[in-house]
Amino acid sequence: MQIISKAQDLPPTELAFVPTMGALHAGHLHLIATARKHCPTVLVSIFVNPKQFAAGEDFASYPRPRDDDLHLLRQQRVDYVYLPQALDLFPTDFQTYVHNRAGSEMLCGLQRPNHFQGVLTVVLKLLLTVRPQLLVLGKKDYQQLVLIKRMLRDFSLPIAVIAATTQRYEDGLAYSSRNTYLTPAQRSQAPLLYQALRAAEKLFQQGERNSEQIIAAARNIIASSGFSTDYLEIRTQADLAPLASITAPSVLLVAARLGDTRLLDNIELG
Ligand code: PAF
Numbered sequence: 001m002q003i004i005s006k007a008q009d010l011p012p013t014e015l016a017f018v019p020t021m022g023a024l025h026a027g028h029l030h031l032i033a034t035a036r037k038h039c040p041t042v043l044v045s046i047f048v049n050p051k052q053f054a055a056g057e058d059f060a061s062y063p064r065p066r067d068d069d070l071h072l073l074r075q076q077r078v079d080y081v082y083l084p085q086a087l088d089l090f091p092t093d094f095q096t097y098v099h100n101r102a103g104s105e106m107l108c109g110l111q112r113p114n115h116f117q118g119v120l121t122v123v124l125k126l127l128l129t130v131r132p133q134l135l136v137l138g139k140k141d142y143q144q145l146v147l148i149k150r151m152l153r154d155f156s157l158p159i160a161v162i163a164a165t166t167q168r169y170e171d172g173l174a175y176s177s178r179n180t181y182l183t184p185a186q187r188s189q190a191p192l193l194y195q196a197l198r199a200a201e202k203l204f205q206q207g208e209r210n211s212e213q214i215i216a217a218a219r220n221i222i223a224s225s226g227f228s229t230d231y232l233e234i235r236t237q238a239d240l241a242p243l244a245s246i247t248a249p250s251v252l253l254v255a256a257r258l259g260d261t262r263l264l265d266n267i268e269l270g
Pocket of ligand 1: 144
């Protein structure tokens with residue numbers, strides 16, 4: 001495995017790219033395995049992007065277990081790991097940002113107004129540097145996935161995207177680098193989020209198509225289990241438009257807090 005810190009040392013071959021912020025877990029390993037299936041060469045970046053954290057969020061405390069991450073990447077036989085320096089990506093006079101106004105002013109964007117601008121900007125910079133043919137992203141950050149796909153389309157970037165399924169612990173909790181923030185008591189509550197989504201999915205599978213009815217099934221479980229809900233909504237898979245009745249492939253998305261820890265999850269319906 002080669003470690004690269006300068007853009008000019010990046011490989012020229014057919015390449016799958018997995019962008020990460022490190023603190024790697026089974027979800028990331030699944031992204032890497034997916035990339036490997038489709039491309040001979042796999043490059044993973046690790047960069048805790050300051051532009052996607054607001055003041056008061058967890059940028060400083062975000063886990064950075066660099067040695068463990070590199071060890072895991074070596075075990076996965078990743079070909080290249082790109083560890084950009086913050087000043088290389090964002091010099092002090094950096095001015096230009098990518099902003100999808102419609103896509104950022106909903107769901108997670110309501111609580112984190114500049115988050116997706118930071119995500120899209122860093123992903124575009126990474127893509128222009130790495131120049132992959134394939135980008136592998138996880139479905140757990142569904143809004144991020146939809147907005148990045150939209151950016152590629154709007155900017156006519158010839159990069160294919162594979163969306164990999166969310167990886168879960170046996171009890172259903174989705175893997176996330178932020179799970180380490182949960183206290184033992186919160187960790188035992190956390191799987192209820194996915195159980196709530198599954199209850200809603202069951203209703204959908206039984207033929208219910210009214211979004212409010214389906215959401216209510218999940219809301220009852222989430223409300224009774226100590227979460228405070230930021231949003232619980234059904235949106236289209238294609239562009240996250242609201243859907244009163246499920247007439248198109250859709251996704252039930254939730255963001256909810258246990259104490260200070262904000263958990264995201266979702267389940268596709270239809
Ligand atoms: O999902 C993430 O880990 C980050 O948002 C990403 C895509 C690596 C951009 O910093």
